[in-house]
Amino acid sequence: MNKTDRTNYDVIIVGAGPSGIFCAYELITKNPSLKVLMLEKGNDIKNRICPKRKTGICVHCKPCNITTGFSGAGAFSDGKLTLAATETGGNLDKLIGEEKVKELIQKTDDIYLKFGADSYVYGLDKPNEIAAIRKKSEDAGLKLVESPIRHLGTEASYEIYSKFQDYLLSKGVEILFKTSVKDFLIRDGRAEGVICKNGQEFFARQIVVGAGREGASWFKAICEKHDINSKAGTVDIGVRVECPDKIMHELNEALYESKLILYTKNYNDKVRTFCQNPSGEVALENYHLPDGKEVTTVNGHAYKSKELKTDLTNFALLVSKNFTEPFKEPLEYGTIFARAANMLAGGSVLVQTYGDIKKHRRSTPERIKATGASPTCPDAVPGDLTLVLPKRIMDDIIEMIETMNKVVTGLAGDATLLYGIEVKFYSNMVLIDKKCETNIKGLFAIGDSSSWTRGLSMSSAMGLYIADILLDSEV
Numbered sequence: 001m002n003k004t005d006r007t008n009y010d011v012i013i014v015g016a017g018p019s020g021i022f023c024a025y026e027l028i029t030k031n032p033s034l035k036v037l038m039l040e041k042g043n044d045i046k047n048r049i050c051p052k053r054k055t056g057i058c059v060h061c062k063p064c065n066i067t068t069g070f071s072g073a074g075a076f077s078d079g080k081l082t083l084a085a086t087e088t089g090g091n092l093d094k095l096i097g098e099e100k101v102k103e104l105i106q107k108t109d110d111i112y113l114k115f116g117a118d119s120y121v122y123g124l125d126k127p128n129e130i131a132a133i134r135k136k137s138e139d140a141g142l143k144l145v146e147s148p149i150r151h152l153g154t155e156a157s158y159e160i161y162s163k164f165q166d167y168l169l170s171k172g173v174e175i176l177f178k179t180s181v182k183d184f185l186i187r188d189g190r191a192e193g194v195i196c197k198n199g200q201e202f203f204a205r206q207i208v209v210g211a212g213r214e215g216a217s218w219f220k221a222i223c224e225k226h227d228i229n230s231k232a233g234t235v236d237i238g239v240r241v242e243c244p245d246k247i248m249h250e251l252n253e254a255l256y257e258s259k260l261i262l263y264t265k266n267y268n269d270k271v272r273t274f275c276q277n278p279s280g281e282v283a284l285e286n287y288h289l290p291d292g293k294e295v296t297t298v299n300g301h302a303y304k305s306k307e308l309k310t311d312l313t314n315f316a317l318l319v320s321k322n323f324t325e326p327f328k329e330p331l332e333y334g335t336i337f338a339r340a341a342n343m344l345a346g347g348s349v350l351v352q353t354y355g356d357i358k359k360h361r362r363s364t365p366e367r368i369k370a371t372g373a374s375p376t377c378p379d380a381v382p383g384d385l386t387l388v389l390p391k392r393i394m395d396d397i398i399e400m401i402e403t404m405n406k407v408v409t410g411l412a413g414d415a416t417l418l419y420g421i422e423v424k425f426y427s428n429m430v431l432i433d434k435k436c437e438t439n440i441k442g443l444f445a446i447g448d449s450s451s452w453t454r455g456l457s458m459s460s461a462m463g464l465y466i467a468d469i470l471l472d473s474e475v
């Protein structure tokens with residue numbers, strides 16, 4: 001790579017999530033003389049402490065320690081590595097081909113193993129049990145997407161990414177924490193550098209943006225400001241479901257994560273299960289939006305060690321919608337419903353029993369207690385999700401629960417909990433070429449904020465991919 005006079009760095013990476021980390025890893029491992037700078041709005045991984053883990057209550061850190069800091073949303077994630085190349089985890093295969101994605105996912109998996117990931121892979125060694133689940137799913141009208149899963153576990157994810165941070169720093173990658181990028185310096189259609197919120201400016205020939213869901217709204221505003229081509233992608237919106245492990249036992253044991261898809265009878269909408277966490281906990285995520293306001297949504301994770309496990313399984317039920325012209329504000333659409341839930345829940349998220357949904361009434365602490373359910377997320381406020389989600393989405397979710405009940409007997413019981421809302425902020429699709437370059441020369445978009453990925457494996461794989469492009473670059 002050549003440098004101009006103003007260039008201080010070979011590559012600047014905005015965001016130290018898995019996509020950015022794998023990019024930095026590959027760059028510095030293959031060419032140790034490169035000058036690589038990572039700019040991360042959150043904390044060093046060692047200072048990433050979510051107070052809720054001790055207090056049980058979210059104190060709304062700014063920025064949120066669950067979604068920002070070294071390793072991004074990966075640090076306290078459940079750490080499920082989806083080892084299949086297609087159908088889940090994003091659309092990278094549509095950009096660079098399925099074979100290439102397979103190869104990259106294999107490579108990321110090898111790297112995760114090198115940094116300490118558990119060697120066991122779910123979904124490979126129980127063919128008879130999986131065949132029985134597949135048969136029951138097909139009979140119910142559900143498609144079972146099968147994928148091998150490696151489960152890092154929440155506490156192990158943190159350890160593994162801590163080792164990545166040590167490795168990158170030891171190899172000379174500069175990482176500035178608590179440094180939020182505000183804008184890009186663009187001249188004659190080429191990106192030259194970045195301006196941070198604190199006024200610092202940095203220059204490089206190549207700038208890679210891996211800002212994740214936390215940075216998706218910011219990056220969308222940047223796209224609008226600089227005419228970076230992007231379009232509305234899929235909007236995924238729904239709830240997180242929580243029920244006893246014993247109801248989900250068969251799926252948990254054989255697959256760890258069951259990826260089930262239904263096209264609903266009434267609307268032909270796609271509803272899918274996502275991010276299943278056996279013996280896990282429901283978690284909150286706080287996103288700070290460009291307007292300065294915060295929005296709180298739900299997610300889930302599970303610890304690896306037995307002492308930290310609960311006896312409840314959670315998973316997301318997401319309705320995927322693709323809107324047509326003139327719609328162009330997918331992130332804002334999801335935010336409206338998340339904000340409505342926050343409004344009704346006094347700043348938190350809502351929880352409602354499936355029994356109360358069927359009875360068309362709100363949940364209260366007493367009604368939840370009467371069912372015997374005990375939410376793992378004490379922040380969630382009992383209320384009424386049907387006052388938040390559009391009828392069509394609520395109908396889709398109810399149809400999915402009733403259909404899944406044919407595979408997972410008991411799921412449609414009164415004590416099943418629905419938390420809301422869950423929404424995925426990866427729906428501003430940045431239009432990039434096969435080299436992941438935007439229409440601004442030298443500006444590359446990767447990971448969840450590009451909307452081409454939506455999980456750990458694929459965002460990490462995209463980081464490796466862009467690094468090889470940059471290493472090959474003659475610019």
Ligand SMILES: Cc1cc2nc3c(=O)[nH]c(=O)nc-3n(C[C@H](O)[C@H](O)[C@H](O)COP(=O)(O)OP(=O)(O)OC[C@H]3O[C@@H](n4cnc5c(N)ncnc54)[C@H](O)[C@@H]3O)c2cc1C
Nearest residue numbers: 015017019041068072073077080181212215447448455456
């Ligand atoms: C609780 C939880 C559980 C999850 N469980 C799983 C799972 O089991 N399996 C799975 O595949 N996925 C899971 N995910 C999703 C997964 O973590 C993400 O898909 C993945 O981290 C995306 O990587 P990324 O690099 O694209 O973005 P991120 O990990 O979101 O990282 C982006 C980084 O960019 C930083 N940033 C944003 N804007 C700026 C800016 N302007 N300036 C500087 N820095 C900025 C952010 O602070 C963040 O650190 C989970 C997520 C959560 C929150």
